[in-house]
Amino acid sequence: MSSLPPPIPVPTLAYATPGMTLDSGGPWRDGRRLRTTRTCTLPPNCVKCGQHATKFLTKAFYWHSPWLYLLILPGILVYAIVALVLRKQAYLTYGLCAQHNSTRLKKVGVTWLAFLIGIGALVGGIALANRAAGREWEDMGTLVVILSFVIMLAAAIYGAVGVPALRAKRIDDRYAWYNGAGDEFLQQFPLP
């Protein structure tokens, strides 16, 4: 006579809930700044106005001590190497509403337009310098080339600083602080 096999016990899964990691907690509102762990996914509201977000971005943010900028004086290359080694990184996923995403896209468009004008000025400047060789207005080409680099540098700085909705104000070993979030968005978070 056969009997039914004993029921297979259902294993209890020992999975970690999101709140159980070492860097748990947050985000917080720290004055007018947003403070999060170094990797964080924000709630699905626009970080600018707190409305329902329709666009989500995941971005790496970098920060280093402002003192490092002093290294630009001995040389931009020295600064670039040291900053690359010492900078701290944080990842943030955040949302934007349709209106604030449209503002972001316009700024991206302005950045690219400025960059293309810079490239045009570079090509034009080189052509001008070649044609003007040995003539009175020889320096004009050089001037336009220098101007083109200024335009491209300005576009790059604007693209890095002016376009993103948030800017990293500070990053340490565990947390990141961001400027740029709206009060309506920050209100939902506790103080640290």
Ligand SMILES: [Zn+2]
């Ligand atoms: Zn918004």
